[in-house]
Amino acid sequence: MTYNSLLAAGLIDPALHSLIADHPDSIQMQKLLCQALMLRLLHQLSAHSPFPANQSLIKKSLDLESWTDIFQNIQKIDKTLAQNMVESIKRIEFVLINQLTESAE
Amino acid sequence: MPASTNSAHHQLRDSLIATIKQEQHRLKTDYPQTWSYLKQFNPQLTQVDFAVLSPEVSAQQNLNQEFKPDQARVSIEVTGEEHAQILQKLATLAQAPAGQAELPDQLYFEQQLSDMMGLTVTAELENYRLPYTIAHAQALPHYPTHPNDQLSAHQLEEAGLSQSRSTFGWLTDKDKTYQHEAFGVAIPLHKLPDWSTRRSEYLAWFKYRKVVLINPARQKAAVGLITQVGPAHVQRFQVGLSPELIRATQAWHPDSKGKMIILLLDEAGGKSKLGPVPLCQLLTGETK
Numbered sequence: 001m002t003y004n005s006l007l008a009a010g011l012i013d014p015a016l017h018s019l020i021a022d023h024p025d026s027i028q029m030q031k032l033l034c035q036a037l038m039l040r041l042l043h044q045l046s047a048h049s050p051f052p053a054n055q056s057l058i059k060k061s062l063d064l065e066s067w068t069d070i071f072q073n074i075q076k077i078d079k080t081l082a083q084n085m086v087e088s089i090k091r092i093e094f095v096l097i098n099q100l101t102e103s104a105e
Numbered sequence: 106m107p108a109s110t111n112s113a114h115h116q117l118r119d120s121l122i123a124t125i126k127q128e129q130h131r132l133k134t135d136y137p138q139t140w141s142y143l144k145q146f147n148p149q150l151t152q153v154d155f156a157v158l159s160p161e162v163s164a165q166q167n168l169n170q171e172f173k174p175d176q177a178r179v180s181i182e183v184t185g186e187e188h189a190q191i192l193q194k195l196a197t198l199a200q201a202p203a204g205q206a207e208l209p210d211q212l213y214f215e216q217q218l219s220d221m222m223g224l225t226v227t228a229e230l231e232n233y234r235l236p237y238t239i240a241h242a243q244a245l246p247h248y249p250t251h252p253n254d255q256l257s258a259h260q261l262e263e264a265g266l267s268q269s270r271s272t273f274g275w276l277t278d279k280d281k282t283y284q285h286e287a288f289g290v291a292i293p294l295h296k297l298p299d300w301s302t303r304r305s306e307y308l309a310w311f312k313y314r315k316v317v318l319i320n321p322a323r324q325k326a327a328v329g330l331i332t333q334v335g336p337a338h339v340q341r342f343q344v345g346l347s348p349e350l351i352r353a354t355q356a357w358h359p360d361s362k363g364k365m366i367i368l369l370l371d372e373a374g375g376k377s378k379l380g381p382v383p384l385c386q387l388l389t390g391e392t393k
Contacts, residue, residue, distance in 0.1 A: 023114050032121040035150060039128035042143065042150075046136035055142065056212035062147055076229070077208070092124065099120050100113070 240343030291345030
């Protein structure tokens with residue numbers, strides 16, 4: 001899953017994107033965010049159907065670079081799960097921005 | 106750079122690392138099996154080595170250790186041992202009663218077979234599904250490709266020549282005539298849901314659609330294409346194969362008793378040839 005594909009899908013909060021884009025090690029920050037989001041995604045896939053039933057879906061999700069492809073792949077299995085993942089991504093970003101705002105204050 | 110900006114940068118980095126650690130802990134605690142799988146196939150996701158380093162040191166270290174989406178790609182290579190395990194599971198699945206595989210099984214085999222064969226195989230394509238993914242195969246005779254077709258014009262004459270033409274009519278494309286007849290597959294499309302109202306739609310979509318036939322008991326696979334609606338006795342046979350495909354897949358063998366796994370072939374990544382295909386590229390050394 002790449003940062004750019006999340007950005008293209010409108011899933012990166014503008015405030016967070018601004019912080020990441022301004023960071024001197026912007027690429028590294030993008031990758032850290034993707035890592036956190038992918039871990040959450042894996043948690044949700046595991047909650048939906050325990051291992052090894054979800055093995056194929058996990059493999060596919062890790063293999064795909066585009067968020068849209070991952071989303072469509074999961075949507076084929078369970079539309080609610082796919083939608084929940086979008087919400088989770090937004091929630092993680094929301095918490096991150098809150099933390100950063102609080103520390104700045 | 107102002108001190109406040111520098112601090113904000115550090116804060117962003119620290120917050121992201123803290124989030125990763127939190128997510129790692131959650132996954133490890135709640136789903137240890139997924140975590141173990143991840144450690145084996147994608148260790149980058151389970152590590153944040155640079156988190157313990159100072160920003161100055163980590164900047165250089167990150168160049169080598171950073172999380173790269175490319176590295177996150179799971180290796181698709183299948184070892185010999187895994188290959189044997191997958192075939193064993195497939196053989197067990199093929200002996201199940203005719204019908205659709207359970208969703209987890211289906212997803213697992215779609216992925217494993219795609220990796221093994223180097224083809225994209227799927228039970229569902231463009232929201233269309235085959236009526237049976239686990240089926241008992243019937244050996245069909247040859248089908249006449251034009252009104253004056255004779256049995257002598259076909260190979261494997263012992264299979265005989267049907268008196269009726271295929272569902273989709275005569276084959277007019279001379280270049281494809283032999284291939285289409287030789288690797289024709291009959292699928293009971295009339296068992297699809299809403300057949301009575303969606304007949305023309307189904308026929309249009311499934312006409313000459315490529316399918317992959319797998320006989321795990323003999324480790325044989327072949328690519329065929331749908332040229333017929335049938336067989337007639339669906340309770341007994343759920344797929345009909347041309348004489349050439351019966352031979353290519355060794356469906357006649359006592360070990361398999363005609364039980365096959367049928368999946369749709371997704372050719373979005375490139376066209377595939379009809380006929381026998383290796384079930385595992387790793388063992389044959391072939392590449393895509």
